[in-house]
Amino acid sequence: MAPRFQAPRGTRDLLPADLGRWQWAEAVARDVLERYGFREIRTPLFEDFELFARTSGESSDVVQKEMYRFQDLGDRDLALRPEFTAGVMRAYLEHGLGGRARVHRLWSMGPVFRYGRPQKGRYRQFSQINCELVGSPAPGADVEMITLFVDLYEAWGFRDLTVLVNSVGQPASRRSYGEALRTWLAPVREKLSADSQQRLVANPLRVLDTKDAGDLALFGELGEMPRMLDAIDAADRAHWEAVRAGLEAAGIRYEVDHGLVRGLDYYTRTAFEVHDRALGAQIALGGGGRYDGLVAELGGPPTPGVGFAIGLDRAMLVLEERGAAVPAPAAGVYVAAMESTRAAAVALVRALRRRFPVEFDVEARGFGAQMKAAGKSGARALVIMGEEEWTRGEVVVKDLAAGTQETVARDRLEETLAARLAQEPPDRSAVDERRAGETETS
Ligand code: HAM
Numbered sequence: 001m002a003p004r005f006q007a008p009r010g011t012r013d014l015l016p017a018d019l020g021r022w023q024w025a026e027a028v029a030r031d032v033l034e035r036y037g038f039r040e041i042r043t044p045l046f047e048d049f050e051l052f053a054r055t056s057g058e059s060s061d062v063v064q065k066e067m068y069r070f071q072d073l074g075d076r077d078l079a080l081r082p083e084f085t086a087g088v089m090r091a092y093l094e095h096g097l098g099g100r101a102r103v104h105r106l107w108s109m110g111p112v113f114r115y116g117r118p119q120k121g122r123y124r125q126f127s128q129i130n131c132e133l134v135g136s137p138a139p140g141a142d143v144e145m146i147t148l149f150v151d152l153y154e155a156w157g158f159r160d161l162t163v164l165v166n167s168v169g170q171p172a173s174r175r176s177y178g179e180a181l182r183t184w185l186a187p188v189r190e191k192l193s194a195d196s197q198q199r200l201v202a203n204p205l206r207v208l209d210t211k212d213a214g215d216l217a218l219f220g221e222l223g224e225m226p227r228m229l230d231a232i233d234a235a236d237r238a239h240w241e242a243v244r245a246g247l248e249a250a251g252i253r254y255e256v257d258h259g260l261v262r263g264l265d266y267y268t269r270t271a272f273e274v275h276d277r278a279l280g281a282q283i284a285l286g287g288g289g290r291y292d293g294l295v296a297e298l299g300g301p302p303t304p305g306v307g308f309a310i311g312l313d314r315a316m317l318v319l320e321e322r323g324a325a326v327p328a329p330a331a332g333v334y335v336a337a338m339e340s341t342r343a344a345a346v347a348l349v350r351a352l353r354r355r356f357p358v359e360f361d362v363e364a365r366g367f368g369a370q371m372k373a374a375g376k377s378g379a380r381a382l383v384i385m386g387e388e389e390w391t392r393g394e395v396v397v398k399d400l401a402a403g404t405q406e407t408v409a410r411d412r413l414e415e416t417l418a419a420r421l422a423q424e425p426p427d428r429s430a431v432d433e434r435r436a437g438e439t440e441t442s
Contacts, residue, residue: 021324050077055089068114083264098135108130112126121283131148133307136304161276162274164260165256181208227258272288278322292305336371345360352413384396394410
């Protein structure tokens with residue numbers, strides 16, 4: 001019989017067996033972020049709906065169709081966050097971070113929510129690692145963020161990533177580019193999907209963001225697509241050239257993608273994304289860009305910023321498909337006790353757990369059952385608290401990998417375990433081969 005309740009559509013449970021990979025990836029990311037001088041910021045899971053509507057753009061899919069919007073019992077109009085940037089910038093302003101230092105490097109990690117159609121790599125609750133460099137208009141800031149973006153993936157073992165980059169200019173140049181797109185699309189306007197026809201009216205750049213196969217085929221029938229890069233002004237062009245030169249200097253592999261517009265409206269100048277073959281061209285592993293108008297949009301002083309978010313679920317999916325190895329959990333200790341030493345074992349286990357992962361049978365089963373459990377547990381060391389030894393202030397320590405055992409005084413137990421757990425497990429086949437060799441020569 002199917003259980004009565006299941007996880008809501010588009011959400012997933014991550015079970016202990018899955019979480020090894022996630023926790024490893026999170027720890028690796030934290031290390032990289034620290035080395036880049038980033039500090040963590042945690043903002044609420046929900047904010048005023050208006051915050052997202054203003055920043056993501058009224059005509060964006062995120063606001064139009066994907067928002068988890070709700071009213072609380074006090075009639076507040078709220079929404080679960082569909083992304084981090086708006087909340088982080090709200091916090092930046094609310095706490096006057098701009099007055100404390102000129103440049104801030106901020107990262108966050110956690111769940112975000114979008115009501116989309118679930119499919120492989122697309123969920124309604126998913127996780128992002130989000131990074132923002134706030135306060136610098138310099139092209140060097142864009143270069144540093146794209147470099148960090150790539151370095152995070154590389155630290156997880158991704159190789160040969162190519163970052164797609166474009167410049168989306170400023171609102172004014174985007175409007176004139178929008179007109180050029182309308183003219184370009186005019187011959188096929190009636191044949192476009194209903195969604196794209198609507199977008200063509202409200203925000204023509206969004207048409208380039210379509211995932212509709214029919215639309216994409218129609219684009220192929222048209223002549224060369226007008227380029228945003230031909231519509232940007234001289235200052236934006238200089239910025240763009242400097243970013244490209246910086247990426248080359250940093251050794252980042254990139255391709256210019258003239259169709260890259262991003263799904264959120266707050267971007268200015270640089271926009272970037274990274275894709276992976278395993279997920280297909282329509283699904284991005286991560287993306288970001290510069291957003292120099294966003295803080296002012298929230299009522300703050302003009303403040304430049306550049307950032308990105310990595311979709312963790314998608315990155316984990318790719319690593320899993322490639323069979324990337326996850327480091328095994330730290331080897332531990334199993335403590336087995338007799339009826340007569342059980343009370344003392346409870347205290348000993350508690351003391352050992354200050355330093356080592358320790359397993360102990362809470363059900364007070366017989367010695368045989370404990371031995372069996374120790375074998376299955378994957379523990380490296382087995383501590384046996386026999387009555388006689390314990391009365392003498394000793395225990396027996398068995399190295400379950402090497403198959404050796406020794407009697408150890410209680411006050412030397414911790415150093416003995418530390419040494420055992422730090423030792424490489426012996427490679428049995430190598431030992432056997434050596435033995436075989438020895439017999440041959442002797
Ligand atoms: P975004 O491109 O909307 O950017 O999302 C970033 C990443 O989140 C995507 O590339 C993808 O990996 C992941 N993602 C998005 N939707 C889903 C989904 N339904 N299921 C699974 N993963 C998904 C932003 O969110 C911007 N706030 C990034 C940014 C930060 N720009 C500047 N600063």
